[in-house]
Amino acid sequence: MRAGLLPESRHTRRRPRFTRGLAVTSVAAAAALILAACGGATGSTTSSSSSSSSSGGGASSEASSGGSSGASTDKPLVYGVFATPLEEPWDGAGDQGMRGAAGAGESVYKRTDNHDSDDEMTRTLTDLLTNQKPDIVFGDAFSSEDAVRAVAKNYPKVQFAFGSGNDPVEPNFSTFDNWLQDPAYLAGMLAGGVTKSNTIGVVAAMPIPEVDRIVNAFIKGVVETNSKATVKVTFINSFFDPTTAKQAALAQVAQGADVLFAERDGVIEAAKEKNLPVIGMMVDQKSQAPKNVMTSLVWNMRPTVEEVLKEFKAGTLHSQNLGQYSYMKNGGSSLAPINTDIPGGIPQALIDKVMAKQKDIMDGTFTTPIDEKPPAGSTTVGQ
């Protein structure tokens, strides 16, 4: 039936209805182009507290108080420009920080996201800098450092503050990041104390400094409470791919892990399925699995935003490394309330130990070591 006998030269198709076919093809092609291109457009300045709009290439929306557009008020216009989708927790934390400041009436805030290439970043930034004239631009430069820095150079009067693994540049390019090594260390202590198989699984994005130092601090925390533990680390090579992260976590469980650290989204789902304790990231993720999430590393970007706004108002803006404003002792990060209602529970003695260490961090007696070397796939801490 599969017509092996039929000759290959076919007459299945007579002359196509050429004009009609061509017209439809052009319409479809044009539609595809428009869809692909609409990412570059930035949103209108209508005032609304809800957010909206997305498409293949990008999204833009206003999510703030402030009434009118930036130009007609003396409040600074703060623009959030994110490389990854807003749904990704790093963006979520940044967005929350800027929204908080806008909600308190300190600024007008707009945002746009999902610009994941150098080219898109450049176009988006240039477009909004030209047309919307923001005073301050926050964003993440990790995946397009050179492009973002090149644009910043062309707009010396605008203050840039970008999440970055590199140094700030005079006169207007500040850097910040989620320096979560302190809560990571504390979470590591918890994980080391809770594990029974002496194996802990970490699913992380990719080996870049901002991720490495969190994972390494976590491992050092494990050492403090468990001298025999093995920490397994999988990088999924993506900032946001929950299904892959989940499968990676399940593979770690297969390799013996009985406590998980969800540096990336998706791991909590694996912990829920296997009924294991898990540590969340960026925000308190307890609501995702109330019987599994024992705590979370929480990033609060508000102090970073406040610092920039303060300097803007004082007229003393300069480029600086804003990293310290994410430190625990400066209120930039914290360990979410510990949830003892997890499989196996958490001994009170362990919680006391963690709390004592937290106090040491807060009063400066203990400084979490910063190590930005990529961790191995499997580290046995005693060795």
Added chain:
Amino acid sequence: MTIAYLALLTAMLTTATPLVLAALGEVITERAGILNLGIEGTMYAGAFTGFLGAELFGSAWWGLLIAIVAGTLAGLLMAVLTVTLGVNQHVAGIGTTLLLIAACDFTSRLKYGGGTLPQIPKFGQLFADVPVASQFLLTYLTFLVIVPAAWYALRATGMGLKLGAVGENPEAADAAGISVARVRYAALAIGGALMAMGGAFLSLAMLGSFTLNITNGRGWVAIALVIFARWRVWPAVAGGLLFAAVDALQLQLVVTPEFAAVPREVMIALPYLVVIIALAVSGRNLRYPGAYLQSYRRT
């Protein structure tokens, strides 16, 4: 080195489910002579509408049903474009994928404002504590019901014969009294429904939520699997299982000390490399369906 083989098999079956469903859908449409590059968008739409349905009606089953409806509609959209209008199939397919992904992201933003999306009622696992057998119901349905049924239907029923005839030689089929358009519409609708089920598996079974970029190129992998399988059902299943097995294997190897020296990028690329190698080996002397990529019109 210790590989947990049972866990590997378990992960293989789970990871393969969406790939097999999508590849099966693509086998059916391509057998009818239509290359459906809307596959990635259709899976995406299945994942999103399944999530929406489960959230709105409070049940994963409703989610699945709505995903199937959405997939059918996506297939019919492709049918209007490629069968009725005779648009170039590459353009129509890629356009459909772009359209569906953008529409889902847009709706998601309108409804949820860009935050973390809610958890929905999801499918539970059967035999939760039994190795290998602890799978989602959809996985059982896929491998034990849908695949054998599709294989049988394509091979031994009048419907299957008509499908093949339309894909090989629409003129002859037409002369024999088969409505080419109707068969192609049906193939695209059924294929779309299967692709959307594959997508819905990600949101309704694996994650219990929806995230942007949830399909992450799985549709394109399915396209490669179909060519690898030469438009046959069981080889497509085998290809899906092979890809999933290598993926599950690399996820375990990467956390064993013995493989510490292998760059992790190589590990992540491993399943894709295997598919490319399999394609290169098996892809020689491919014989495409006779009317592949050709629209049909009586003149």
